Amino acid sequence: MGYLGGFAVTFRQRGKKQRVTREYAKGEGGKRDKPVRLHGRHVLNRYEDGMEKCIGCELCAGVCPARCIYVRGADNDPTDPVSPGERFGFVYEINYLRCIHCDLCVEACPTEAITESKLFEFSFTNRDDAIYTKAELLVDDDGLPQQLPWEDWGDLAEVARNSSAWVRATAPSGDADYIGKVGWSGELGFGVKDPEVGQSAATEDGD
Template structure:
């Protein structure tokens, strides 16, 4: 046995050398993420440019990590920012505390806050990890700023990949609307196909865009 032990050892080495690797050469290569991957947040707008956030603070109230800070303010009567009475004039998320649970997304009554596929958010000081309203809010064109825009390691297209989380329910939460295409676009993600088990158009209904 002792005589053959080194040979057996080399056998193990050789076997491992030809096995399929489970690792990838990140960041050169990146894995395709699941549709409902929870990455960094964005604050969305309606297609007409209005902000979806109404400053209700429900997201901050439900956040288990206590990392959201929102302050609502009355909309100016002559130039409203959101369709509601109020809008979120301060909005901050401390990404160092966030556990990416998406409870804020679930609590939001207007689909204002959603998550994207971008997870690359390294910073060199703690202050930069607090994402402000300016870094979270998408532009009317659907672009979202990111604190490290020039980094070659960051795939900013992932800011356009909204999590598919919302598609399981209607914005009103009525089960009868499950699978019905009635969503406003989030963060430039545009139209996404229905998920498994969902139908794009309920029986007997015609498509209307």
């Protein structure tokens, strides 16, 4: 098509109702709320005293269908342990070029060390950045996730309040009696849940 043909297309479209391009992920007053159980970027959790929950058992790596977790455990130094057990996760890596966010690693973990947050807005520009190391996955002293330059965590207060998007299959999910209760063992920043679908707001108020 020559440039005159291009002009013809333009004139033919004049006056027609055009499709409007909307801003990305905007709802009323900002970004839409994410679904309660959205599976996003992982975090490695710690106990409230700061000890790491990961004991380096490699069950998460063994169950991962995408084979994207690499763990190496090591013995704790009894005089300066990293985790409460004999072993800790010395190396922990997740390759996000392969992860399918199935949450099987979370299900397999015996200590609730690995959970998935709701963060899905993380776009890297090279392969190295896609491989998250333990230093990047471990929550900080306040129980908040490390914020990497290419991640958009949005409101961190909201993240801290309700970040573990997943509930263990054996948890009392759906039972209104458990609204607002700590669902995870003493964990930095994560554990109190908002009501889910099927849980009654009236019951939340004690009616």
